[in-house]
Amino acid sequence: MHIPATTLTQSIFCFAFCAAIVWFSGARLAYLVDDLADRFKMAKSLMGLLVLSLATSLPEVATTLSAAIQQSRDLVLNNLFGGIALQTAILAMSDFWARGAITNYPRKANHALEATLLVFLLSVALIIINLGETFVLWGVGLGSCLIALLYVAAIWLLRRYDASSDWVPVDLPDPDPLPFPAPSGLAESGNASLIWQSLAACAAILLFGLLIVVFAQRIADQSGLGTGFVGVTLLAAATSLPELTTSITAVRIGAYTMAISNIFGSNLIMLVLVFPADILFRAGPILQGTPPMVSLALSFGIAVTAIYLIGLIVRRKPKLGFVGLDSILVLLTFLASMAAYYYVR
Template sequence: MGYLSNSLPLTMLVFAISAFAVWVAGARLAYLADALSDRLKLAKSVVGLVFLSTATSLPEIATTLTAAVQGVQALVLNNLFGGIALQTAILAMSDFWARGAITNYPRKANHALEATLLVLMLGLVIVILMVGEPFAIAGVGAGSVILAVVYAGALWLLRSYDEASDWVPVDLPDPDPLPFPAPTGLTKASTKLLTAQAVLACAVILIFGSLLVLSAESMAIQSGLGTSFIGVTLLAAATSLPELTTSITAVRMGAYTLAISNIFGSNLIMLVLVFPADILFHSGPVLRTTSPIVLTSLGFAIVVTAIFLTGLLIRRKPRLGNVGLDSVLVLISFVASMLVYYSLR
């Protein structure tokens, strides 16, 4: 993908500046998404699942499609699948800003369904990788097409379920505990102005997120670390920074549904991105071959998602201070995944 420069300190400076820009834009985007959901009378779970998750996934989209065009299969798969466990760990980290376990607050079962569908798609990816994509049309594997169809079906099911409200949890905590004050002026701003600001924030995330990715790749090359290890760790961390800032901001202002749907929605997007990447990848189906790191990252993605799914179903769970035990277990699993990735590099 190329160097930004031949100087490691200069590359690190570009990385730091880009990270700051993405952090500020992501925080602002969380406020704007919350304001727009209220203004347009949209469910926050839908806004988080569709709009916010897509906006914060722009760096992943740009990185994945660029790597696919250049034929760097390892970077495509490690960036996508390695980012899922990391983004789930981001949700666990945001729990430190919540008043009690974050998975206690959702007032519908939407998030449990999101996690279940995510596990389903992760399992499908593993099956496709193990089978090896025996069927392909014009170089596009049947497996990636199946993932795209399942993703579309998942969005339809989640939208329908949000309107149906088949069952809801009981014994819920206060939905708005100590909300962090939003920037002044959002309630008075016009819908057109809020939308324009959201578009601008997305542009900043895309531009500086792409610079963040390029600088991360340059640091990987300059430091001599392996491509696979960097793809599943540093590169995934760089592209997941928007999810970090938006999730923490959403939790601080009490928008827990927005934060959870943002992460699960982003993880679902990571899987459906396999389809456009497969179209742009000209060396055969992108899921035809794999590596131990790819399969391991998918395994850890299932583990951390299942932990949060359990936390969403068990309303009264042990806590360590104000943090739910499920978030602690997710963070422990993520640290363990880093150690395993390093050993497999």
């Protein structure tokens, strides 16, 4: 798809227009997935982990594979790993729309397990990067293969654990949804109509999400910012926009567990995308010889996920107003990561 050349001002305008379409589509998708979960009697945490996270990760999938085909290692890794801390910060921002700390709402240990597995996979990726992918098979590092296998095992464990109830929290907040109206006509639509609307929203997120990436890259080039810094900041922010709108919308309608699983699930997908990217990247193992910013992005991803893991375990956590202290700490850590990325760019 050829897109005509644009000036910096035109690129910014097109970026904002595409972002608005993605925002509307993501919000609509959150309503649809929430309604489908009720109709098919599926756990909203499972829908967030397997359906919503995959749908909102479509721009990252396309961007990552496209950058890998273009043999742009830095763009692939900075976009994937830089987006992890950003997407966790998105969950923290959605906490401002919740009634109390968002990590107080889960009634099962699913989300703590999601966070633990995410920290584990991030740590494995960091170890592999520091070892330098010493084992290579047909140009693909065994480290990226290991990450893919661990991802499959993690999803299997999470699905198996979803039916378990061996961890029961106490002093739970009111689970009733917020009095936020759903789109008119949604309740009258049939199941087939909701599924088709969901597919249309996914298509819009994919198409306009990719256009956002194109214009983000143009803004980066036309403004003179460095590729590595933009990959971690502007480009990661552009591809994370669907997670932002779906998470905020999910929280506003009271689907807290779906919002949390959406973010943790998206971050897990960011890690497993390393494997197909490694296959398409033919200059050697993609995790070999990475710049310092990649290890830094993984480290900050571990930090923000660990903060939320603590918040999920500690039920009586301090709050600042209506927002949990864990969300405030995640936002502060994310801001610190931006300063660190700029310092090592």
